[in-house]
Amino acid sequence: MSFKHCPGIRTLTGPVQIITRSCPSCGEEIEFFSDETEAKCPECGRMVHREATASCVTWCKYAIKCIDDLEKRRLIPISRVEELKRLAKKNE
Numbered sequence: 001m002s003f004k005h006c007p008g009i010r011t012l013t014g015p016v017q018i019i020t021r022s023c024p025s026c027g028e029e030i031e032f033f034s035d036e037t038e039a040k041c042p043e044c045g046r047m048v049h050r051e052a053t054a055s056c057v058t059w060c061k062y063a064i065k066c067i068d069d070l071e072k073r074r075l076i077p078i079s080r081v082e083e084l085k086r087l088a089k090k091n092e
Helices: 009-013 063-072 078-090
Strands: 018-022 029-033 038-040 047-049
Touching: 029 038, 063 078
Parallel strands: none
Antiparallel strands: 018 029, 038 047
């Protein structure tokens, strides 16, 4: 079977989703867009980082090259690039 592109790319460049997480300081629910890595808690003001979600970068041997290509073509924001590279390097 032949693909026009990596099937895992959809999770990296697909539509933005809303992710929620509780603030570790006050318990307030914080909403993140899937392309954001941090947000300020509306209750206490603490800057909270979104937990990374698994994707193909956790297992694909071409992950770093793919991330570099997506960054070069400006398909993902720099904050997402940094997060994905950290995930990929953890699993090398």
